Amino acid sequence: MTLEMWLAAAIGVVVGAAGMALVVALMKRRASDEGGNTTIPHRTREVLSALQSGSIVVRRDRRAAFSNHTASALGVTRPDGALHPGVADLAEVAWAAEQVVEDEVEVSRGVLGASSIVHVRVTPLSNDLALAIANDNTEMRAAEQTRREFAVNVSHELKTPVGALSLLAEAIEGNADDTEMVEDFAKKIRREARRLTKLIQEIIEISRIQGGESVIDHEVVPLAEVVEEVVEAAQVSAEARDVTVVADVSASPTVMGDHDLLVMALRNLVDNAINYSDRGSHVTVTLARDADTDVAVLKVIDAGIGISTENQERIFERFFRADPARSRETGGTGLGLSIVKHVVLQHSGVVEVWSKPTVGSTFTVRLTIHQEEQ
Incomplete structure (x- = not known):
C-alpha cells in the first residue's frame, strides 16, 4: 500500500463516514491480497487508533486482532485480545450474511456491574477478518427514556386539571339557576385554571432549562x-x-x-x-x-x-x-x-x-x- 493511499485514508478519517468507507475498502483489499493472514499492518493500526470511535479488527476465532484504546474503554475488548461475546456474535452474523450488520450490546463494567449500551457496526473484510466500530449510546438511550417518561408524566398531570375543569363546567351548566352553587364552582374553576397555568409554565421552564440554552447572557x-x-x-x-x-x-x-x-x-x-x-x-x-x-x-x-x-x-x-x-x-x-x-x-x-x-x-x-x- 502506497504512502498516498495511507494519506488518503487518514484524510478520509478526518472527514467522517467517507473516511470510514475508505478505511474499510483499503482493509478489504489488504485482506484479499494476503489471504488468510490476520496480521494487522502498522499503518492500519495507526489509522484505526486515530478514530474517535472504538475500532476492533475481529478474527474468526472470536478474538481481536487489533483494537484501539476507545474500544477498551467501552469494555467491548481487552488488551489481551478478549472480545465481548455480543461483538463476536455480530461478526458471525456479518460473515454469514456477507454484509454490514449493526446492533446494540449491553456491557457491564466495574465491581458494581454498571451497564452501558454500546452500538456496534460490523463490516466483513474477508473470510477471516471483520471491522467492528463501537460507540457509546448510553446517554442517548437514557435521554430517549427520559423524554418518553416526561411525555407520559405531562399527559397524566394535564389530565387532572383539564378533567376537573370539564366536570365543573358541566355542573355549572346543569345548575345555572343556583347562584350560590355557580359562584362556588366558579371559584373552583379559577383554582384549577391557576394550577393548569402554573403546570404549563413550569413545563416550559424546565424544558428550556434542560435544553442547555437558558444561561446565555x-x-x-x-x-x-x-x-x-x-x-x-x-x-x-x-x-x-x-x-x-x-x-x-x-x-x-x-x-x-x-x-x-x-x-x-x-x-x-x-x-x-x-x-x-x-x-x-x-x-x-x-x-x-x-x-x-x-x-x-x-x-x-x-x-x-x-x-x-x-x-x-x-x-x-x-x-x-x-x-x-x-x-x-x-x-x-x-x-x-x-x-x-x-x-x-x-x-x-x-x-x-x-x-x-x-x-x-x-x-x-x-x-x-x-x-x-x-
Whole structure:
C-alpha cells in the first residue's frame, strides 16, 4: 500500500463516514491480497487508533486482532485480545450474511456491574477478518427514556386539571339557576385554571432549562439582591398561610449567572418551605460565605412536616411529590425542585437537602463566587 493511499485514508478519517468507507475498502483489499493472514499492518493500526470511535479488527476465532484504546474503554475488548461475546456474535452474523450488520450490546463494567449500551457496526473484510466500530449510546438511550417518561408524566398531570375543569363546567351548566352553587364552582374553576397555568409554565421552564440554552447572557449577580427580591415577593403567600419569612444575610457574595433563573430557583425553595410549614411557623433564608471553600452558601430553613429518608433521594425528580395530598391542596406540580436542581447545575453549583419528619427541612445551595471578587 502506497504512502498516498495511507494519506488518503487518514484524510478520509478526518472527514467522517467517507473516511470510514475508505478505511474499510483499503482493509478489504489488504485482506484479499494476503489471504488468510490476520496480521494487522502498522499503518492500519495507526489509522484505526486515530478514530474517535472504538475500532476492533475481529478474527474468526472470536478474538481481536487489533483494537484501539476507545474500544477498551467501552469494555467491548481487552488488551489481551478478549472480545465481548455480543461483538463476536455480530461478526458471525456479518460473515454469514456477507454484509454490514449493526446492533446494540449491553456491557457491564466495574465491581458494581454498571451497564452501558454500546452500538456496534460490523463490516466483513474477508473470510477471516471483520471491522467492528463501537460507540457509546448510553446517554442517548437514557435521554430517549427520559423524554418518553416526561411525555407520559405531562399527559397524566394535564389530565387532572383539564378533567376537573370539564366536570365543573358541566355542573355549572346543569345548575345555572343556583347562584350560590355557580359562584362556588366558579371559584373552583379559577383554582384549577391557576394550577393548569402554573403546570404549563413550569413545563416550559424546565424544558428550556434542560435544553442547555437558558444561561446565555452571564452577568455578575449579587446574591443579597436575589434573597431580598425572593423574600419580599413571598410575603403575600406567607401571610395567607400565617407563616413568617425572614432573611439572614451575613455576607454579600456575587456569582456569574442569570439573575432571573436564580430568583426562580430560590423562589421555588421558599414557596415549598411555606407550603409545607404549619401555621404560625417560620421560614428563614440565609446567605453566607464559606471561608474554607470560598463559595456562596444559600439556605432555606423551615420547621415544617419534613421529608422521609427514602423520599429525600427522589425529591429532585420531575413530578415526584413526597406528600401528594398536600401538593393537591397547595397546587404543587412536582416540578419545582427539579427546576431548582437544573438551575443550580447550570450555574456549576450543588443543591443538598437535610430533613427529618416533624422537625423540618434545610435546602442548601452552594455556588462558586465570582472570580474577580475572589
